[in-house]
Amino acid sequence: MHCAEPGCLAACPAPGAIVQYTNGIVDFVADNCIGCGYCIRGCPFNIPRVSQAEGKAHKCTLCSDRVAVGQGPACQKACPTQAIVFGTKDEMMAHADGRIKDLKSRGFAAAGLYNPGGGAGGGGTGGGSNIGGTHVMYVLHHADKPEIYSGLAANPSISGIIGVWKGATKYVGLAALGAALVVAFFHHVVRGPNRVSREDEEKARRLVEGRA
Amino acid sequence: MASQNEPTTVDRYTAAARLNHWVTAISLVLLAISGLAMFHPSLFFLTALFGGGEITRQIHPWIGVILFFSFLGLFFRFWRLNLWKAEDGTWLGRLGDVLAARDDKLPEVVKYNAGQKLVFWGMTLLILVLITSGLVMWDTYFYGYTTIPQKRVAVLIHSGAAIVAILIWIVHVYAAIWVRGTVRAMTRGSVTGGWAWRYHRKWLREEIAKGEAHPSRGR
Numbered sequence: 001m002h003c004a005e006p007g008c009l010a011a012c013p014a015p016g017a018i019v020q021y022t023n024g025i026v027d028f029v030a031d032n033c034i035g036c037g038y039c040i041r042g043c044p045f046n047i048p049r050v051s052q053a054e055g056k057a058h059k060c061t062l063c064s065d066r067v068a069v070g071q072g073p074a075c076q077k078a079c080p081t082q083a084i085v086f087g088t089k090d091e092m093m094a095h096a097d098g099r100i101k102d103l104k105s106r107g108f109a110a111a112g113l114y115n116p117g118g119g120a121g122g123g124g125t126g127g128g129s130n131i132g133g134t135h136v137m138y139v140l141h142h143a144d145k146p147e148i149y150s151g152l153a154a155n156p157s158i159s160g161i162i163g164v165w166k167g168a169t170k171y172v173g174l175a176a177l178g179a180a181l182v183v184a185f186f187h188h189v190v191r192g193p194n195r196v197s198r199e200d201e202e203k204a205r206r207l208v209e210g211r212a
Numbered sequence: 213m214a215s216q217n218e219p220t221t222v223d224r225y226t227a228a229a230r231l232n233h234w235v236t237a238i239s240l241v242l243l244a245i246s247g248l249a250m251f252h253p254s255l256f257f258l259t260a261l262f263g264g265g266e267i268t269r270q271i272h273p274w275i276g277v278i279l280f281f282s283f284l285g286l287f288f289r290f291w292r293l294n295l296w297k298a299e300d301g302t303w304l305g306r307l308g309d310v311l312a313a314r315d316d317k318l319p320e321v322v323k324y325n326a327g328q329k330l331v332f333w334g335m336t337l338l339i340l341v342l343i344t345s346g347l348v349m350w351d352t353y354f355y356g357y358t359t360i361p362q363k364r365v366a367v368l369i370h371s372g373a374a375i376v377a378i379l380i381w382i383v384h385v386y387a388a389i390w391v392r393g394t395v396r397a398m399t400r401g402s403v404t405g406g407w408a409w410r411y412h413r414k415w416l417r418e419e420i421a422k423g424e425a426h427p428s429r430g431r
Contacts, residue, residue: 013250014265034265036250037351041364050351055266159361165368170252173375180379184386187311194313194391196406201219204405204416208220208425 001045002026002062004118004132007158010166011042017057024089024135027064030056044131044156062136092137099139112143116156130157220405222416222425224323224397232285233398239279244378246272251371273350280343287336293323294333299414300326320413331384338377345370 006026009018017032018039028039028048035055039048048059063073071077072086085095096113103111118133138149146152225233246268249258259268299319303310304326309317318325324332348358348366358366388394393407405425408416419425 013253013256015253015256032265034250034259034269036269037349037355037363038367040351040360041367046360050355055352159364161364161368165364165371169368169371169375173371174252176375177378177382180382184382184390187386188390191311191313191390194315196393196404196410198406200410201404201406204409205220207409207416208405208420 001047001131001156002060002135003044004134005130005158007042007044007131007162008039008048008057008059009042010158011038011162013038021064023067025062025064025067026135027061028057028059030054030058033057042158042162044129044158045153060136089133089135096137096139103139103141108141110142110144112140114138114140114143114146114149114152116153128155128157220425221402222405222408222419223402225401227401229286229289230398230401232282232289236279236282236286239275239282240377240381242275243272243279244374244381246275247371247374251374270352273346273352276343276346280339283335283339290324290332291336294329296326296329297322300329303327304330315410320417321411321415322418323412323415325411327383327387331380334380335377338373338380341373342370342377345373 002025004024006018006020008028009020009026012018013036014032014034017029017034018026019029020026033056035050035057037050037057039057039059040050048057050057063071063075066073073084076084076086085092087095093113093115100111100113115133115137117129117131118137138146138152140146140149140152142148146154245258246262248255249262249268250256250265250272256265259265262268262271299321302319303321306318309315310327345366347354348363349370388398391411393404397403405416408419408425416425
């Protein structure tokens with residue numbers, strides 16, 4: 001869905017495996033992917049999957065290779081009725097506004113734009129979403145019921161568990177490990193080694209030899 | 213009778229126990245490094261030690277399996293010796309004396325003191341949590357057995373448990389270094405009588421009663 005705040009990217013441990021371009025496209029770079037599947041857990045849309053064949057994660061790239069050379073994505077190019085349009089987000093939102101007004105004038109009172117977390121755009125979807133809007137958007141006749149469109153998530157949000165995992169656990173955990181090492185080092189510096197004394201050995205000898 | 217300069221020795225670990233320990237230790241260190249490498253992107257460079265990110269991801273769970281079975285061996289070797297005793301509460305209550313090396317103020321303890329017992333039971337519990345959550349994360353073989361929300365919980369539990377396990381490992385290794393004369397128990401298998409007298413006097417008395425403490429024999 002090319003979210004503004006991608007959950008897959010938040011979860012990914014491999015630098016450069018998931019890249020968010022300034023044009024909004026979120027792309028998976030197979031060369032850097034290690035196939036851990038954390039992106040599957042991070043995604044609020046249930047989109048990425050790891051290939052059983054080559055162990056790399058995949059999802060829609062919005063044809064980033066075509067977009068990079070000034071072309072539209074293949075789905076848009078191939079669509080016979082031009083139901084899919086491609087452009088900047090502002091242009092697409094303006095285009096959607098026209099479509100929504102048309103739909104409403106024809107009785108679809110709940111028509112709206114599916115752009116969860118993206119604020120204005122109407123449609124009543126994704127009010128509490130934390131993904132900041134998407135770069136794949138849908139004009140829906142019934143924007144109040146996105147589930148009826150092949151199960152579009154009504155309120156997609158990156159799971160709070162992912163937030164704790166990649167937030168508190170990461171920082172507090174690593175800080176605790178560092179602190180433990182520092183404390184141990186300074187304990188040794190201050191206290192010095194805990195040594196067995198000559199008397200300890202002598203007392204042990206007497207005990208072993210039955211003279212204690 | 214041997215020279216007065218040669219300390220007495222007490223056997224502490226058999227060769228099999230030492231081997232079991234070091235297989236576990238090496239596995240744990242490799243797991244910690246490879247796990248941390250996949251935990252934080254800024255630690256990802258550690259994957260280079262294993263031959264890259266993909267190999268790190270593939271090898272980590274297998275090392276986990278080795279650790280699980282190796283630790284299982286340690287568990288059955290040592291669980292009885294780690295049962296909680298009355299003196300353990302007293303020992304733990306005097307942690308200040310422990311850290312200040314005032315060992316004469318501590319109660320006499322058996323083969324393991326309260327700290328070592330907590331390391332043992334802590335690791336036992338955490339390794340169970342880690343292997344269970346780890347299987348849920350092992351998509352190569354077990355992807356289909358759990359839902360994505362369950363997999364999310366598993367990654368959180370796995371990383372939290374791993375952090376605590378590494379903390380316990382730091383305590384374990386630091387104690388072995390700080391208390392001089394300890395490491396030889398796991399390298400040569402024996403400790404000096406003085407070491408046993410100072411830190412595990414009850415155990416020393418038991419060993420003497422069993423005839424297991426030796427006058428110096430130069431090892």
